[in-house]
Amino acid sequence: MRETLVVGAGIAGLSAAWYLRRAGHTVTVVDPDPGNGASHAAAGMIAAVSEVVHQHDAIRPLMLASAAAYPQFIADLEQTVGHPVSYLPTATLGVGATPGDVAAFRNLSDVQRAAGMTVEQLTVRQARRVEPSLAPGISGAFLVADDHQVNPRTLLGALAEAVYSPTGEGPQGRLVRRQVTGVLRDGDVVTGVHLADGRELQGDATVLCPGMSFPDIDGLPEAQCVRLRPVHGDILRARVKPGRPGLLERTVRGLVDGRPVYLVPRADGEIVIGATEREDGFDGVSLEGVHQLLRDAQILVPGAADLELTEIMARARPGTPDDLPYLGGVPGVDGVIVSTGYSRHGVLLAPLCARLAAVLASGKTPENRGRHDATLLSTTSLERTP
Known part of the structure; x- marks a missing residue:
């Protein structure tokens, strides 16, 4: 053995x-x-x-x-363990706040489709039908059915x-x-x-x-x-307030004036909002990073402003x-x-x-x-x- x-x-x-x-x-x-x-x-x-x-x-x-x-x-x-492990096979939505953000997603979708991947472009109306919490002022969205999540x-x-x-x-x-x-x-x-x-x-x-x-x-x-090089990221966790309906069913990966932001909803009402990428050598949380995430999350999903903020943290990811x-x-x-x-x-x-x-x-x-x-x-x- x-x-x-x-x-x-x-x-x-x-x-x-x-x-x-x-x-x-x-x-x-x-x-x-x-x-x-x-x-x-x-x-x-x-x-x-x-x-x-x-x-x-x-x-x-x-x-x-x-x-x-x-x-x-x-x-x-x-x-093996005899219980679920919080895996959700729900799809992902790529959401562009501005026409330029949608153009960036469209260019990326060309690369994805060329590699045999499935990406469906949605109108704003279609996107908001899928996720009603999306802001009416977004410029467009892309549905990625094969991208899922786990806690x-x-x-x-x-x-x-x-x-x-x-x-x-x-x-x-x-x-x-x-x-x-x-x-x-x-x-x-x-x-x-x-x-x-x-x-x-x-x-x-x-x-x-x-x-x-x-x-x-x-x-x-x-x-x-x-x-290896440390790539630090600030990331937030929030929660739908008691008695309130869920905010999202699918992961939202957005661009706001070229800045990436995502909102990942859990089945228990938690929503993870992230994440910055910085190589400044600072292990702590960046106030500017947190501000950016909160601002951009609310531009895409205005209801995020009503969430309870439960955690702010930063970690270094090992880059190569x-x-x-x-x-x-x-x-x-x-x-x-x-x-x-x-x-x-x-x-x-x-x-x-x-x-x-x-x-x-x-x-x-x-x-x-x-x-x-x-x-x-x-x-x-x-x-x-x-």
Whole structure:
């Protein structure tokens, strides 16, 4: 039975740990503050279509493959834990506040359709029939039926339950609430990790999913090719006041004078409003960012002004030079897999990248799982040229 260590208890780490447990590994997850990093702040949009960006073609196959895997991923997880995990297959609306915003969405829809994706342009009247809370002054909208959402906090809890519960498939996992400071090595083989309290944990394989703390892990000079930058984002959570009707049924992804804003409604009345992107090195919440989100959300959905504001936070997402994640082995080193750099796509890419990380940690080569996996992993390889 393989002993596998997973460093990091965010979406990437816990998803990988669950796949590993199901594959029969004994799994130990190591994190000093599990589930409280970028995954805790994430809105949870499974938006392989809406997240398409001009000239970012390389990540598109990863996004589409992972989005396609999500329904089965959710079904398997719900069967394991015995309860729903707040996955909503509702569509997404792209909403332009101005004619220029609608033109930007239209240009993007050309790229999406060229890639075989389905996007339907709506008139203002059609859009407001779908979502009556939209402002009558919007300029247009686009319906993306295949982009859905999940509540990352509920998903994190369910994954933790699936990993650590004595029931379920494979050996029960465990959690060690400690900081990893470095890896243990026997020559060119990683054999475990050093903890901040001086202890050592041994493992047949180590999967490193630590997000922005990756550079703080010593002992892997061969992984200098992993270059991360913190992309901070301010994000808000609000709630429909008691006794009031729901505000939205679908995710609204908008542009207001070119500024992106989204509103993600939960089944329990919560609405997530986000999210700014800034690389100013500031870990706290930006007052200007919060002001921008509140202003732009109300321009698209005036009823947002009547919500109860329940949370304001900021988190750093791990960005990479080419906006592709790092998933793969470290050149010249055995026994270790790196899985980080997911930026704003961590929730979307979780099913695919967790499965691939588990395959690699099991000592298999990508070719064992087919040419498609090998192609995807070549995109995320640590040895790629940005």
